[in-house]
Amino acid sequence: MTLSGVSPVLSRLLIPLTCLLLTLVSSSEPQTGVIARLPRTSRAEIVARAKELANHPWICGNSNLRASCSSRYHSDWKAGQRVTGIPYRWGGTDGPEDFDRKLAKGSAAGAHSRYGVLSCAAGIDCSGFVTLCWGLSASGHAYSTSNLREIAGKPKYNWFTDMKPGDVLNLPGSHVVLFTGYNPDGTINVCEASGSKARVVCHGSTWSRFKRYIPLQYKGIDE
Amino acid sequence: MARCSALILIFIFLLGVLPAWNAPRALPGDGANFCAIPLTQVVEIPISRQGAPGTAPSPGGDAPTLMISPGATDELPEGPDSFDVLDDGSLLITDPLRSRIVVFDPQGKFRKAWKIGFAADSVTVIPNGMIVVQEAGTGQLHLFDRDGQPHPKEVAAFPGRAEARVLTGASGTIARTAFHKSPRDPLAIQFDRSGRILLSIEGLGDDREGNTYVALESTAASGSTEEVNVSKDVRKYTADGALVREIANIPLDYYVSPVDELRVNKGMVYQLLTTKTGVKINEWNTNQLCSRP
Numbered sequence: 001m002t003l004s005g006v007s008p009v010l011s012r013l014l015i016p017l018t019c020l021l022l023t024l025v026s027s028s029e030p031q032t033g034v035i036a037r038l039p040r041t042s043r044a045e046i047v048a049r050a051k052e053l054a055n056h057p058w059i060c061g062n063s064n065l066r067a068s069c070s071s072r073y074h075s076d077w078k079a080g081q082r083v084t085g086i087p088y089r090w091g092g093t094d095g096p097e098d099f100d101r102k103l104a105k106g107s108a109a110g111a112h113s114r115y116g117v118l119s120c121a122a123g124i125d126c127s128g129f130v131t132l133c134w135g136l137s138a139s140g141h142a143y144s145t146s147n148l149r150e151i152a153g154k155p156k157y158n159w160f161t162d163m164k165p166g167d168v169l170n171l172p173g174s175h176v177v178l179f180t181g182y183n184p185d186g187t188i189n190v191c192e193a194s195g196s197k198a199r200v201v202c203h204g205s206t207w208s209r210f211k212r213y214i215p216l217q218y219k220g221i222d223e
Numbered sequence: 224m225a226r227c228s229a230l231i232l233i234f235i236f237l238l239g240v241l242p243a244w245n246a247p248r249a250l251p252g253d254g255a256n257f258c259a260i261p262l263t264q265v266v267e268i269p270i271s272r273q274g275a276p277g278t279a280p281s282p283g284g285d286a287p288t289l290m291i292s293p294g295a296t297d298e299l300p301e302g303p304d305s306f307d308v309l310d311d312g313s314l315l316i317t318d319p320l321r322s323r324i325v326v327f328d329p330q331g332k333f334r335k336a337w338k339i340g341f342a343a344d345s346v347t348v349i350p351n352g353m354i355v356v357q358e359a360g361t362g363q364l365h366l367f368d369r370d371g372q373p374h375p376k377e378v379a380a381f382p383g384r385a386e387a388r389v390l391t392g393a394s395g396t397i398a399r400t401a402f403h404k405s406p407r408d409p410l411a412i413q414f415d416r417s418g419r420i421l422l423s424i425e426g427l428g429d430d431r432e433g434n435t436y437v438a439l440e441s442t443a444a445s446g447s448t449e450e451v452n453v454s455k456d457v458r459k460y461t462a463d464g465a466l467v468r469e470i471a472n473i474p475l476d477y478y479v480s481p482v483d484e485l486r487v488n489k490g491m492v493y494q495l496l497t498t499k500t501g502v503k504i505n506e507w508n509t510n511q512l513c514s515r516p
Contacts, residue, residue, distance in 0.1 A: 076342065076360050083361060090298050113295035114273060127297050145297050159451070160422055160442060169451065175299045185387035186395075186423030186440065195294065196301045196319065196344060196480070198360040207422055207440050207453045208475050208484070214450050 038151055038220035041135040046166035046218070049133045050178050050191040053086050053124070053200040056096045060109050067108035069120035076198040077109055085199035088112070089123025093141050095132055099123065112195055126176050129193035129200060130168050133178055134218045145176045152216035159215040160207075163188075166221060169213040177210070257458075257466045258513035263491075266314070266331040266504040270302065270497075273320055287333035289502055290320040291479060303502050305345045305483040306495045307354070309369065312488075314504060316495070317343045319359055324371065331504070337371030344482045347381055355379045385426030387437075392420030392444065397437055400429045410435050410464055420444045422453060427487045433462030436487045436509075457485065457492050459509045468509040 060077040067073035077083065086099050087110030094102065102122035103109060111121035124132065127144045134151075136143070143151060148170055155167065163179050169190070170176040177192040183204060191202040273292040291302030306316045312329035319342035326334040344359035353374070354367045364379035387397040388409075396409040414421040419441040427436040437460070440453050455475060459468035470492060477484075479497035486493045490510035496503040 081361070090295065112292070112301075113298040114292055125297055158446060160420075173296050174294075175297065184389070185425065186389040186421070187425070195298045196304060196342075196359060198342070201362075206425060206438075206455075207442075207451060208455050209477075209480050210451045211453055211475050212450050 034150060035219050038218075039135040040220050040222050041218075042222050043164055043166040045135065046133045046178070046221075047180055047191075049135070050129075050180065050200075051202065052096060053129065053132070053193075054191055054202045055084060056086050056099070056200075057082065057084050058086075058100070058103060058109070059083070061103070061106075063106035064103055064109040067111060067115065067118050067120050068106075070108075070111075070115050070118055073108060073111065073115050073118070073121075075108065075110075083109075083199060085197075085201055086193070087123040087199045088125060088193050088195050088197070089118070089121050090115075090125050090195070091117035091128075091141060092121070092123045092125050093128035093132060094122050094124050110198055124193050124200065126193045126195075129191075130176050130178050133166075133191075134220065145170055145174060146172050148172075148176065148216060151220070152218050155215055155217045163215060164217075167215055167217045169210045170216050171210075171213045177213075179215075256513075258468050258511075260468050260470045260492075260507045260509055260511065262505055263508040263511075264506040266327075266329070266506065268314075268316070268327060268331045268502040268504070270501050284321055284323070284338075285336055286321070289316060289318045289325060291497065292320055300479050302479040303495065303497050304479050304481050305343065305357075306486065306493070306504070307346050307348045307483070308486050308488040308491070308493055309348060310352075310488070312491075314493075315346050315348070315354065316502065317346055317356075319343055324354075324356060324367075326371075335371070337367065339365070339367070339371075339373070341365075345381075347483070349380075349382055353377075355381055357381075385428075385435075387424035387426055389421055389424055395421060395424045397424055397426050397435065399435055410437075410460055412437065412439070412458075412460075413466075414439060414441065416441060418444050419454075425485075427457065427485055427492075430487070430490065434467075434490075435460045435462075436492065438485055457507070459490075467513070470507045470509075474505065 060081045062079045065075040065079060089111045090113040099122045108121040110123040111118040128141055131143050165180045167179045168176050177190040180189045180191055182188055187204050187206050189204050193200050269288045271288045271290050273290055289303045291300055294300040303316050303318060306314060308314060314327040316325050318325050322339060322341055324337040324339055324346055328334055342359040343356045345357035347355045349355055356365045356367060366374040366377050366379035385398045389395040393414050395412045398409050422440040422442055425438040427438055429435050437458050439456050442453050455473050457470040458466055460466055473494055474496055478499045481495050484495055492507040494505040496505060
């Protein structure tokens with residue numbers, strides 16, 4: 001059959017439709033590839049990693065109070081202070097092993113955005129924390145709150161009742177927290193790398209704090 | 224002369240109407256009549272932005288303003304996130320970026336600053352008049368007296384939170400304290416709001432008259448939306464369990480996420496709202512008489 005045998009309207013649409021189809025196929029291929037390469041993990045493993053980061057004990061040494069790469073740096077800690085939880089470092093992705101190694105070498109313990117991304121500091125930020133909990137590599141910071149949607153989909157269930165441990169609440173460009181459970185009073189439990197608490201913490205929270213946040217579910221979860 | 228009389232009549236009319244405009248209004252609901260309480264007062268306290276000229280990021284200082292840090296992509300703004308109210312109406316507000324607790328008078332005028340030496344993310348006046356302050360970086364609790372003097376040898380503890388339970392999208396319970404004759408009987412909460420379902424119940428405390436104050440979060444019953452969308456009401460129940468006052472839809476447009484956003488003292492409900500331009504303390508007086516329509 002030639003194009004002349006097709007109705008005139010269809011023949012006019014044929015080329016644009018083919019282009020659209022090719023575009024869809026080519027754009028979905030890399031995305032599918034990314035998802036196929038995501039490390040698989042269970043919800044129990046995600047929560048266990050979060051608790052490990054929140055419960056990690058460390059002691060702040062004198063050398064960890066200064067940042068050799070920033071003259072403006074001011075530490076959240078005191079010398080000899082015993083702390084539980086990996087400290088908050090803007091742009092950081094350090095898990096317990098990397099953090100301990102850097103701390104031993106004299107890196108600053110944590111840093112906020114007001115000092116810039118400090119290569120001489122150790123710790124983890126909010127998006128580094130959730131991706132590390134999901135099992136993504138600690139080296140590099142491929143995902144932020146702005147592009148988490150590439151590896152996490154929006155669940156279709158009622159998130160006020162049906163969220164599952166390991167899902168996150170994300171405010172693109174701002175902050176992300178890991179959901180770990182509901183409480184009988186209707187509040188929720190979350191773990192997060194918190195700038196104001198200067199470290200990874202797990203705690204209860206009302207919903208109001210997460211107004212305008214968007215629930216997301218990691219695409220590499222083994223249900 | 225006629226014009227003058229008309230003006231007098233309008234003046235008399237306004238005298239009658241204006242007080243009622245801002246007065247609590249009785250509303251039917253939840254099987255009883257209760258009053259919707261309007262915002263009584265807003266106390267505004269100026270802030271300094273970290274990084275602005277003349278603002279010291281270092282701890283301490285007697286600056287009369289509170290400090291905020293604007294944060295960045297993937298870092299929330301930081302600043303005053305907890306407060307409480309003394310019996311004389313004075314306000315204690317955390318100033319974590321300067322490692323201080325700052326005391327303001329009831330009108331928001333700076334009184335003094337306690338240089339506590341750590342970033343605090345919670346301040347609570349406990350029944351004996353002492354003040355419990357939580358260190359943000361460690362969660363450790365510290366005890367201070369009303370003059371800001373530390374009491375390191377005494378054990379600091381937050382008062383226990385009332386146990387609450389959401390039973391359905393329209394009901395729940397909350398435990399009551401020793402002010403009640405029968406503290407073992409939990410307070411039953413009914414949330415009969417058309418088109419909304421109850422999400423959470425948070426106890427804000429009881430007063431000496433046996434009234435119980437709760438904060439209720441709710442969302443649209445129509446199901447999921449594009450983003451988390453909640454509203455928050457504060458209610459006052461009598462010792463008999465009757466709902467008598469409600470503050471509907473308290474503002475939730477926080478710039479700095481609060482740790483302690485609501486406090487109750489002598490029938491006044493206070494809210495800490497740190498915005499981009501300043502710290503607001505919203506106040507609602509639940510002691511106002513209820514005008515019946």
